[in-house]
Each structure stands twice: as structure tokens, then as C-alpha cells.
Amino acid sequence: xxxxxxxxxxxxxxxxxxxxxxxxxxxxxxxxxxxxxxxxxxxxxxxxxxxxxxxxxxxxxxxxxxxxxxxxxxxxxxxxxxxxxxxxxxxxxxxxxxxxxxxxxxxxxxxxxxxxxxxxxxxxxxxxxxxxxxxxxxxxxxxxxxxxxxxxxxxxxxxxxxxxxxxxxxxxxxxxxxxxxxxxxxxxxxxxxxxxxxxxxxxxxxxxxxxxxxxxxxxxxxxxxxxxxxxxxxxxxxxxxxxxxxxxxxxxxxxxxxxxxxxxxxxxxxxxxxxxxxxx
Amino acid sequence: xxxxxxxxxxxxxxxxxxxxxxxxxxxxxxxxxxxxxxxxxxxxxxxxxxxxxxxxxxxxxxxxxxxxxxxxxxxxxxxxxxxxxxxxxxxxxxxxxxxxxxxxxxxxxxxxxxxxxxxxxxxxxxxxxxxxxxxxxxxxxxxxxxxxxxxxxxxxxxxxxxxxxxxxxxxxxxxxxxxxxxxxxxxxxxxxxxxxxxxxxxxxxxxxxxxxxxxxxxxxxxxxxxxxxxxxxxxxxxxxxxxxxxxxxxxxxxxxxxxxxxxxxxxxxxxxxxxxxxxxxxxxxxxxxxxxxxxxxxxxxxxxxxxxxxxxxxxxxxxxxxxxxxxxxxxxxxxxxxxxxxxxxxxxxxxxxxxxxxxxxxxxxxxxxxxxxxxxxxxxxxxxxxxxxxxxxxxxxxxxxxxxxxxxxxxxxxxxxxxxxxxxxxxxxxxxxxxxxxxxxxxxxxxxxxxxxxxxxxxxxxxxxxxxxxxxxxxxxxxxxxxxxxxxxxxxxxxxxxxxxxxxxxxxxxxxxxxxxxxxxxxxxxxxxxxxxxxxxxxxxxxxxxxxxxxxxxxxxxx
Numbered sequence: 039x040x041x042x043x044x045x046x047x048x049x050x051x052x053x054x055x056x057x058x059x060x061x062x063x064x065x066x067x068x069x070x071x072x073x074x075x076x077x078x079x080x081x082x083x084x085x086x087x088x089x090x091x092x093x094x095x096x097x098x099x100x101x102x103x104x105x106x107x108x109x110x111x112x113x114x115x116x117x118x119x120x121x122x123x124x125x126x127x128x129x130x131x132x133x134x135x136x137x138x139x140x141x142x143x144x145x146x147x148x149x150x151x152x153x154x155x156x157x158x159x160x161x162x163x164x165x166x167x168x169x170x171x172x173x174x175x176x177x178x179x180x181x182x183x184x185x186x187x188x189x190x191x192x193x194x195x196x197x198x199x200x201x202x203x204x205x206x207x208x209x210x211x212x213x214x215x216x217x218x219x220x221x222x223x224x225x226x227x228x229x230x231x232x233x234x235x236x237x238x239x240x241x242x243x244x245x246x247x248x249x250x251x252x253x254x255x256x257x258x259x260x261x262x263x264x265x266x267x268x269x270x271x272x273x274x275x276x277x278x279x280x281x282x283x284x285x286x287x288x289x290x291x292x293x294x295x296x297x298x299x300x301x302x303x304x305x306x307x308x309x310x311x312x313x314x315x316x317x318x
Numbered sequence: 319x320x321x322x323x324x325x326x327x328x329x330x331x332x333x334x335x336x337x338x339x340x341x342x343x344x345x346x347x348x349x350x351x352x353x354x355x356x357x358x359x360x361x362x363x364x365x366x367x368x369x370x371x372x373x374x375x376x377x378x379x380x381x382x383x384x385x386x387x388x389x390x391x392x393x394x395x396x397x398x399x400x401x402x403x404x405x406x407x408x409x410x411x412x413x414x415x416x417x418x419x420x421x422x423x424x425x426x427x428x429x430x431x432x433x434x435x436x437x438x439x440x441x442x443x444x445x446x447x448x449x450x451x452x453x454x455x456x457x458x459x460x461x462x463x464x465x466x467x468x469x470x471x472x473x474x475x476x477x478x479x480x481x482x483x484x485x486x487x488x489x490x491x492x493x494x495x496x497x498x499x500x501x502x503x504x505x506x507x508x509x510x511x512x513x514x515x516x517x518x519x520x521x522x523x524x525x526x527x528x529x530x531x532x533x534x535x536x537x538x539x540x541x542x543x544x545x546x547x548x549x550x551x552x553x554x555x556x557x558x559x560x561x562x563x564x565x566x567x568x569x570x571x572x573x574x575x576x577x578x579x580x581x582x583x584x585x586x587x588x589x590x591x592x593x594x595x596x597x598x599x600x601x602x603x604x605x606x607x608x609x610x611x612x613x614x615x616x617x618x619x620x621x622x623x624x625x626x627x628x629x630x631x632x633x634x635x636x637x638x639x640x641x642x643x644x645x646x647x648x649x650x651x652x653x654x655x656x657x658x659x660x661x662x663x664x665x666x667x668x669x670x671x672x673x674x675x676x677x678x679x680x681x682x683x684x685x686x687x688x689x690x691x692x693x694x695x696x697x698x699x700x701x702x703x704x705x706x707x708x709x710x711x712x713x714x715x716x717x718x719x720x721x722x723x724x725x726x727x728x729x730x731x732x733x734x735x736x737x738x739x740x741x742x743x744x745x746x747x748x749x750x751x752x753x754x755x756x757x758x759x760x761x762x763x764x765x766x767x768x769x770x771x772x773x774x775x776x777x778x779x780x781x782x783x784x785x786x787x788x789x790x791x792x793x794x795x796x797x798x799x800x801x802x803x804x805x806x807x808x809x810x811x812x813x814x815x816x817x818x819x820x821x822x823x824x825x826x827x828x829x830x831x832x833x834x835x836x837x838x839x840x841x842x843x844x845x846x847x848x849x850x851x852x853x854x855x856x857x858x859x860x861x862x863x864x865x866x867x868x869x870x871x872x873x874x875x876x877x
Contacts, residue, residue: 205700206695206696206697206700206701207700207701207702207703207704209656209661209695209701210693210695210701210702210761210764211703211714212661213659213661213688213692213693213715213765214688214692214714214715214717214718214764214767215685215688215689215714215715215717215718216714216717217685225703225706228703228705229703229704229705311705312704312705312748312750
């Protein structure tokens with residue numbers, strides 16, 4: 039197994055880049071206090087909108103907070119929100135998709151219509167409604183995102199299951215005495231998982247962007263909590279004045295995070311498929 | 319008309335191909351010539367390099383493949399030095415390739431008429447309407463009924479045989495000098511295969527083209543080819559006149575191939591008068607499986623009509639008996655098999671297994687019976703879960719046996735691998751790492767795992783290499799002798815039936831049209847349909863006879 043992994047990495051530089059970028063984020067999460075001497079939330083009105091310098095590597099924002107420190111600390115918040123949301127959506131969405139794909143009755147149709155409802159609902163309205171009911175906490179942002187992502191996972195799994203359940207190996211398994219449970223979870227699920235794994239990486243990226251959007255409309259994280267999306271939007275106003283650094287660095291952080299999960303998603307897809315493992 | 323001693327149409331001279339430095343050669347030192355008006359057969363098992371050869375003739379080698387040595391000459395002029403544009407002109411115009419699985423070769427979003435017209439216009443300047451008319455004309459020439467309507471059909475609306483005719487029509491567009499047919503009839507019904515090959519060879523003879531027929535079926539060689547090349551491991555081990563080859567191959571390997579293809583079923587053990595009587599008595603006493611007036615309908619989309627896939631079918635199989643269900647694709651034979659193992663619910667009639675009516679038995683009650691009633695699936699690869707290693711695949715049905723723990727299952731897996739003559743080292747392999755023959759054996763091992771009393775074999779020998787086919791037949795026959803199980807053989811390969819089955823039921827359009835003892839049916843078929851199925855087989859010996867007659871005809875023609 040280890041040999042397979044090393045050989046895979048030697049042939050797929052993209053996967054190596056993905057892992058390195060992920061490692062950078064983990065370092066930022068674990069060692070944030072050691073990586074910067076500034077506090078991410080402490081404003082210094084005298085040092086407002088300073089361009090990048092030796093003192094402030096990424097410059098400062100309008101209230102004089104150090105952008106480098108905020109970008110580093112925001113990794114915690116952003117990955118926490120995104121990963122929880124995606125994990126919850128995966129854990130709920132995948133079995134639901136499996137069930138509604140395998141058993142097709144009125145209940146399955148009902149669930150699908152419910153998904154239509156959720157997905158056709160404007161996410162920001164949904165977000166604001168939930169946040170106003172439950173309070174403005176980062177956990178609530180995770181829940182909003184999870185609710186939005188569950189139909190996505192359920193749908194990709196269901197689409198796979200619909201074609202997989204007609205495949206001869208499922209009939210063969212039934213002849214070998216496999217129960218519905220065994221056919222669903224041991225036969226169909228491993229074959230249906232690949233698009234869901236790709237969906238994970240897409241969703242993590244999307245989650246980061248949506249978190250930013252929710253913060254922007256005031257339904258998400260609030261200032262001064264360091265969060266990449268919030269930082270990008272707060273810098274957007276000064277962008278036309280030539281103040282590029284406020285938005286650029288958190289924007290780059292978003293790119294790195296999204297890219298690393300996309301690359302790792304590709305790797306997970308290849309490694310989870312025995313017919314792909316040995317190929318180039 | 320042509321000078322007989324001009325340079326050969328196609329000359330391949332010491333051709334070697336490899337895939338990367340140091341990799342074993344896919345072709346090494348292959349030499350042969352093809353003359354006008356000649357049909358050259360190339361035979362070999364999977365991996366012998368037949369397709370690589372065909373592709374290197376067109377310079378369409380898969381990525382990484384390159385010609386390292388040798389030359390290919392058309393009418394004496396080398397084609398290897400040509401640039402991309404000149405080669406493009408060569409393909410289609412002078413050399414045409416007809417591949418396996420015609421449907422995959424056709425563009426799914428264009429009508430077949432439009433596709434042929436497209437090829438026509440690529441080869442000569444003509445108007446849209448003119449090209450369409452020519453396409454319809456070509457379809458008519460390849461024996462497609464109602465060509466105007468068929469020209470407007472999309473590939474998915476055609477049957478396999480029809481699609482193959484379309485591909486042939488397309489290949490003939492530019493009157494090519496050389497036609498390469500790479501397993502062009504693989505997977506078609508025997509009756510359709512004969513029609514398609516007849517058509518192909520006839521059209522080529524009319525055009526005076528040289529044909530290279532690549533196949534693994536020596537019956538095809540015996541019937542259609544003038545000369546034959548036997549390939550093994552990227553080399554031609556024997557090359558010569560078909561007649562001489564069939565009478566006595568010089569090479570050891572070609573001899574094994576020919577012997578394997580000739581496996582003429584030793585009559586079933588004790589299938590004499592007495593045994594048949596004994597069998598009949600046993601059947602009368604209490605059949606293991608009894609099917610009465612079985613019916614299965616499928617709805618047609620957008621219509622109130624139904625397809626009568628199984629229409630009033632009755633038969634019974636005694637203990638230790640093997641019944642063959644023979645028919646073309648679409649005759650409903652596979653549907654019968656699926657009803658027996660309850661993959662499909664039947665719409666009428668009844669199935670009794672060992673005295674128990676299983677027709678409407680709830681799935682939960684039927685599950686323990688699956689141990690005794692098993693099925694080997696048609697396409698070995700798609701019937702195995704691609705994510706499961708062999709060990710888990712074979713162990714799966716063993717879960718039906720509650721008395722077996724993990725260690726017991728592991729032991730049984732080893733026994734089963736041994737039983738189907740597979741090495742233990744394959745236990746951790748995944749299906750895609752196995753050859754078709756190995757996959758088939760895994761399928762058989764799965765079906766036999768629980769020691770069933772009755773096994774449905776769905777097309778156990780289709781699309782397998784000659785030697786593998788013979789091995790699988792031997793294997794099944796030995797197993798039956800050892801275990802004494804009953805079996806239903808679903809097949810269109812009459813040769814394999816003859817070596818295995820006690821009785822034969824011929825199915826057509828969902829009905830059994832003829833039923834009887836195997837040898838009786840082979841000797842005295844009463845139905846025209848059965849006779850047609852029998853005549854579609856291409857036994858090698860008969861090929862020799864036909865060959866003499868054809869030769870005589872040809873000589874008469876030239877004189």
C-alpha cells in the first residue's frame with residue numbers, strides 16, 4: 039500500500055503540490071501564534087492601510103490590523119467552517135443518496151422534491167433566516183452550508199446508484215445471496231463514491247466562498263473575526279484607490295485552500311479506484 | 319486484366335513494434351505478403367499482436383507504440399516515410415479498417431446515412447444530395463432492407479449485425495485496395511456472423527481488394543481464407559495455404575490451436591440407449607427443476623403492446639442432467655435463466671425446484687435456496703464488482719453457509735481457486751487485472767462455491783479464445799462429472815452444447831420450437847430454424863469441403 043502511494047506521488051506532481059499546500063495550512067492552524075507576533079484582532083488606528091513592509095508583511099487594513107496575522111489565523115476559522123459543513127453534508131448526504139437511489143418509491147420522490155426546494159431557495163435568505171433564529175455563531179454558518187450541501191452529495195450518489203444498481207455485478211451479488219444492505223453498502227457504495235469524493239473538494243472550495251458571501255451580507259462571521267472572505271470583501275472598497283493588498287492576500291489564501299483540496303480530491307479519486315491505481 | 323507477377327499489393331517485411339525502450343516487442347520480425355483478390359487470415363489468441371499488426375499497417379498505433387524495424391510496402395512503395403497528410407489519404411482510400419463492436423465505431427449523434435455521406439465527401443468531391451443518394455445506395459449494396467429509412471436511423475437504433483454492415487459500407491466507400499477486418503464479427507450471433515462475413519468477402523472479391531481477416535476463430539479461417547498466418551507472442555509462427563494448414567500444421571503451437579478448435583465432443587458419458595432411458599426414468603420420477611408455462615412480458619415504451627420475452631415455455635431438468643437452451647440473441651433464453659434464479663419475476667406459469675414452488679416465494683425465504691441454485695453470468699468482467707479482490711468475490715456466496723466462519727471461508731476459497739485451475743496468487747488480484755478466461759473462471763468458482771445442485775450457465779464460452787473456450791468446456795464437464803450437478807446451458811455456440819448437454823431446447827421469439835436429445839437434434843433437426851442455426855456454425859471440416867467446391871467454381875470462372 040505504501041509502495042503504491044509513493045509510486046503514485048512520483049507520477050503525479052499535482053498530488054504532491056496539493057499535499058504541500060495542505061501541509062502549509064495545517065502549519066498555519068497549529069502554529070499561528072508562533073508565526074506572527076501581531077494579534078489578528080487588535081486594531082492600530084495609527085497604522086491604517088499601510089502597504090506591505092518589513093513590519094507588516096502583507097500590510098494593514100483600514101482599521102490597522104495586520105493582514106498577515108489575520109490571514110494566518112483565519113485558516114483556523116475557514117477550515118473549521120468548511121470542513122465541518124462538508125463532513126456533515128457527506129455523512130448525511132451519501133447514505134440518503136444511496137437509499138433514495140436504491141429504493142425508488144414515493145418517499146424517495148418526496149426527498150428529491152425537498153432537495154429541489156432547498157437548492158432553489160436563495161442561500162443568503164436561508165442563511166439570514168437561520169442565523170437570525172439561531173444566533174450569529176460560526177457553527178451556524180457550518181449548519182447553513184451543510185444543509186445546502188446535503189442535496190449535492192445525495193444527488194451525485196443517487197445518480198451513480200441509479201446506473202450501478204442495473205449492472206450485472208449487482209445481479210450476480212444477489213444470486214450469491216447478498217442482502218439489500220450488503221448490495222447497497224458493500225457493492226454499490228464503493229463504486230459510487232468517486233464522484234462524491236470529487237464533490238468534497240469542490241464543496242470545500244465552495245464553502246469558503248459562500249462563507250465569505252454570508253459574512254458580506256451580515257449573516258455569517260462578523261468583524262473583527264479573521265475570515266478570508268470577510269477580509270476580501272472589506273478590502274474591495276479600497277481596491278479602486280490602489281490599495282490592493284487588503285484583498286489580495288486573503289484572496290490568495292482562498293486560492294491555495296481551494297486548489298489544495300481540488301488536487302487532493304483528484305488523488306483520492308485515483309487511489310480509491312483499483313482500476314486506476316497502476317495507470318499513469 | 320492485371321499483370322499476375324506485379325509487386326504484391328501489400329508487403330510487410332520484418333516488421334517489429336515495441337512500446338517504449340526495453341519493453342518486450344509487441345511484434346517482432348513479422349513478414350507476409352497480400353495479393354489482390356486474396357483473403358489472408360491472421361489467427362492468434364488474445365495478446366498475440368494481431369490488433370497491433372492491423373494498427374501498425376494504418377500507422378494508428380496506440381500511444382507509445384512505434385515501429386522499430388522493418389518496412390510496409392504498398393504496391394512496392396514504402397509507406398513508412400510518408401507524412402501525416404499522405405498517410406491520411408492512404409487510410410480509407412487504399413486501406414480500410416473494420417473493427418470489432420461496430421456500434422462503438424459509429425458516431426452516436428449522427429444518422430448512419432449522414433456518416434456514410436461524410437466519408438464519401440471526404441474522398442471525392444460531390445454534392446450533399448448526391449452523397450446522400452450514394453450512401454443509401456451503399457446501404458442497399460450491403461444488404462440492408464429498406465435503405466432509405468435505415469439511412470435516417472441513428473446507430474443505437476440498429477442491431478449489432480446491421481451496424482457492422484454499415485461499417486462495411488463505410489469501409490467500401492472509396493473502393494479500397496486492402497480491407498483489414500479486425501475481429502469484425504466478434505460478439506455477433508452465429509447466423510449474423512455468417513451473413514456479415516459472406517457479405518464482406520463477396521464485396522471484396524467484387525472489388526478485387528485484398529482482405530486481411532483477423533480472428534481467433536479457425537472456423538472463419540477454414541471457410542473464408544485463402545492463406546493463414548498463425549501468430550503467437552508477436553511472431554508469425556506459421557504461414558501458408560489454409561487447406562494445407564488444416565490438413566497438418568507444421569508448427570506445434572498451431573497444432574494445439576487446431577486441436578483445441580476441433581475438440582469434437584466425446585459423446586456424453588453413457589449417452590447410449592440404456593442411459594438415455596435411465597435418464598428419462600429419473601426425469602419422470604421427479605425432476606429437480608420443473609418449469610411450467612412460464613411467461614415474461616416487457617412493456618414497450620410509449621405503447622400498450624408488450625414484448626413477449628418468454629411465451630409459454632415449459633421444460634424440466636432431472637438430477638445430473640444438462641439441458642441446453644439455444645437461440646439467437648433476443649430469443650429470450652437469458653430471460654429464462656434470470657427468471658429461474660429469481661433475478662426477474664415471471665408474469666405467468668410456475669417454477670418448481672426440488673418439489674418446492676419458488677415462483678412467488680418471498681425473497682427472504684428464497685435466499686437460503688440460492689445455495690442450491692446458482693448462475694454463471696454471461697460477461698465475466700461486468701459481472702464481477704471491480705472494487706473487490708478475487709478473494710472477496712469468491713467468498714461472497716459462502717456467507718450463505720452459516721456454518722462457515724472466516725477461516726473456513728478462506729480455506730474454501732483456496733479449494734475453489736484450485737478447482738477452477740487458478741493459482742492462489744490471484745486471490746488478491748482485482749478483476750481488471752485478469753484475462754477474460756480467468757474472469758470467467760472466477761465467475762464459475764463463485765457459482766460453485768456453495769456446492770449447488772443446479773447451475774445456470776449463461777453463454778459460458780462466448781468471446782473467449784479457442785484454447786480458453788476448450789479449457790472452460792473441459793472444466794465444466796469435469797466438474798459436472800465430479801459433483802453431479804444439473805445445469806442449464808444458455809448459448810448460441812452449438813459446438814459447446816454438443817459436448818456438454820444431454821438435451822437441447824431451441825428457442826425462438828420466446829418460445830421453445832424444438833426439444834430433444836442432443837445427438838438427435840444434431841442429426842435430424844425437424845425445424846427450419848434449428849437447421850439454420852446448425853448451418854450457421856462453421857465447423858472446420860466442412861470448411862475444407864466448401865473450399866474445394868469454391869476452388870472448382872473459381873477455376874471454372876477463370877477458364
